[in-house]
Amino acid sequence: MNICVIGAGYVGLITSLCFAKQGNRVICVDKDIEKVDKLNKGIPTIFEENLEELLNECLTSKTIFFTKDIHQTIRDSDVIFIAVGTPEMDNWDVDISQVTEVINQISYSINDYKIIVNKSTVPVGTQKYVKELLIRNGVSKDKFDIVSNPEFLREGKAIYDFLNGDRIVIGYDSEKAKMVMEKLYSTFNTKVVFTQPEAAELIKYASNAFLATKISFINEIANLCNKVGANIETVAYAIGLDKRISPEFLKAGIGYGGSCFPKDTKALVKIGEKNECDFKIVNSAIKVNEEQRLLPVKVLLDKYKSLKGKVITILGLTFKAGTNDIRESPSLFIIEELLKQGTIIKAYDSEASPEIKQIFPNIIYCHSLYDSLIDSHCAVICTDWEEFSTIDLSMLKKKMKNPMIIDGRNLLDLEEVKKNNLQYYSVGRGNWINY
Numbered sequence: 001m002n003i004c005v006i007g008a009g010y011v012g013l014i015t016s017l018c019f020a021k022q023g024n025r026v027i028c029v030d031k032d033i034e035k036v037d038k039l040n041k042g043i044p045t046i047f048e049e050n051l052e053e054l055l056n057e058c059l060t061s062k063t064i065f066f067t068k069d070i071h072q073t074i075r076d077s078d079v080i081f082i083a084v085g086t087p088e089m090d091n092w093d094v095d096i097s098q099v100t101e102v103i104n105q106i107s108y109s110i111n112d113y114k115i116i117v118n119k120s121t122v123p124v125g126t127q128k129y130v131k132e133l134l135i136r137n138g139v140s141k142d143k144f145d146i147v148s149n150p151e152f153l154r155e156g157k158a159i160y161d162f163l164n165g166d167r168i169v170i171g172y173d174s175e176k177a178k179m180v181m182e183k184l185y186s187t188f189n190t191k192v193v194f195t196q197p198e199a200a201e202l203i204k205y206a207s208n209a210f211l212a213t214k215i216s217f218i219n220e221i222a223n224l225c226n227k228v229g230a231n232i233e234t235v236a237y238a239i240g241l242d243k244r245i246s247p248e249f250l251k252a253g254i255g256y257g258g259s260c261f262p263k264d265t266k267a268l269v270k271i272g273e274k275n276e277c278d279f280k281i282v283n284s285a286i287k288v289n290e291e292q293r294l295l296p297v298k299v300l301l302d303k304y305k306s307l308k309g310k311v312i313t314i315l316g317l318t319f320k321a322g323t324n325d326i327r328e329s330p331s332l333f334i335i336e337e338l339l340k341q342g343t344i345i346k347a348y349d350s351e352a353s354p355e356i357k358q359i360f361p362n363i364i365y366c367h368s369l370y371d372s373l374i375d376s377h378c379a380v381i382c383t384d385w386e387e388f389s390t391i392d393l394s395m396l397k398k399k400m401k402n403p404m405i406i407d408g409r410n411l412l413d414l415e416e417v418k419k420n421n422l423q424y425y426s427v428g429r430g431n432w433i434n435y
């Protein structure tokens with residue numbers, strides 16, 4: 001099939017490459033010319049498992065091409081995927097202006113029948129809105145069908161997830177479009193759910209909100225564990241043995257970040273509001289997360305009372321391991337708050353995207369883990385990078401001014417911590433050790 005994917009970000013790039021690998025001819029369009037140039041040269045624009053190999057495989061087989069020219073690409077394609085950003089607005093609404101812009105561009109370029117597939121996460125009702133917009137722009141009804149096909153990949157495991165997802169969801173209102181989508185996904189060994197567009201749009205928000213709620217729930221249990229002397233790892237393990245609960249997404253820590261859980265939970269609350277449904281549980285999950293991500297600041301203030309002039313090391317800037325993405329990372333909120341308290345911040349993350357330097361130009365970025373610990377009063381582990389779980393604790397002790405760790409991802413072995421006589425706080429594993 002001739003496929004066009006608009007947007008070469010996390011979702012668009014992976015969608016393009018995975019469809020190209022399945023034997024389709026794919027053109028991926030992005031308005032960022034620097035991205036387009038790099039990708040055509042085989043240089044990955046994001047940090048993602050197996051991306052470089054797949055990109056170069058598809059470039060060599062000429063099944064993929066990247067361009068800025070949306071007009072010609074639309075004309076040459078049978079199926080057009082939209083994978084542009086849908087960021088959060090200050091009032092928790094979803095900003096779908098990038099989708100609108102793409103639809104306006106399609107309206108201008110469309111020459112014959114196209115299936116337009118929305119892969120971006122968009123509010124319920126967007127399929128209908130897009131349809132109406134095309135018609136308002138003068139495109140005749142028989143020239144298009146609109147499908148809603150939300151994406152469930154995780155960053156870091158994006159290629160694997162795209163090809164081996166738990167389900168593919170297709171929201172459609174035309175048999176013709178359904179048949180084409182069925183054919184397109186026929187090579188995937190994944191359960192396909194065909195449904196109405198509104199249901200497809202809602203499935204995406206409900207999935208993310210459920211997972212986010214699960215994390216906030218376990219974090220509240222972890223906070224209680226700290227008070228009563230129970231270990232969250234044992235508690236979560238035992239809860240997760242119940243197949244109805246499942247062991248996934250029960251890892252306690254300093255909360256969820258990323259470009260989706262924070263924005264999609266808020267979007268669902270807003271969609272609910274507009275339909276007179278008060279999402280109390282999701283609202284609470286958001287609130288718990290906002291407090292949880294600042295837990296290290298609270299712990300530090302409890303210990304030091306004033307943090308002015310204290311040197312604090314932040315270990316990990318990305319929102320989780322396996323990605324360079326810093327969007328809504330808990331570490332950003334921690335750094336922001338610690339700077340307000342007058343601390344000196346040293347940060348280390350070997351992969352974090354360089355944009356971090358624009359957000360915090362005045363903190364010290366270290367090139368090595370151990371350098372970041374020199375003269376520090378406390379190291380706060382914010383990301384579950386493997387490098388931090390295998391840290392040499394005796395070396396850490398020598399480097400730091402005060403050997404204290406707040407482990408926001410429960411990475412370190414408690415026995416090792418005790419053996420090294422470190423002051424140590426983790427999330428739900430017994431409050432302070434050696435304090």
Ligand SMILES: NC(=O)C1=CN([C@@H]2O[C@H](COP(=O)(O)OP(=O)(O)OC[C@H]3O[C@@H](n4cnc5c(N)ncnc54)[C@H](O)[C@@H]3O)[C@@H](O)[C@H]2O)C=CC1
Pocket residue numbers: 006007008009010011012029030031032035070083084085086098101102119120121122151152153154155259260
């Ligand atoms: N990042 C993730 O893991 C997942 C994201 N999603 C959803 O997928 C959508 C895209 O997310 P990301 O890929 O993370 O976004 P992103 O911000 O990484 O990429 C979006 C890309 O679209 C391009 N773009 C915007 N307007 C354009 C236009 N008119 N023409 C050509 N290119 C244009 C931008 O330059 C950018 O490269 C969002 O709705 C997000 O919620 C869904 C599942 C997973």
Ligand SMILES: O=C(O)[C@H]1O[C@H](OP(=O)(O)OP(=O)(O)OC[C@H]2O[C@@H](n3ccc(=O)[nH]c3=O)[C@H](O)[C@@H]2O)[C@H](O)[C@@H](O)[C@@H]1O
Pocket residue numbers: 121151152153154155156208211215248249250251252253254255256257258259260261319320
């Ligand atoms: O819509 C999206 O963008 C995507 O959002 C998440 O994927 P992602 O944000 O890449 O990462 P996750 O692995 O889900 O982790 C999200 C956050 O939750 C945190 N987390 C995760 C699991 C857990 O048990 N505990 C926990 O604190 C992680 O540290 C991270 O900050 C979903 O898992 C994907 O299915 C979805 O497609």
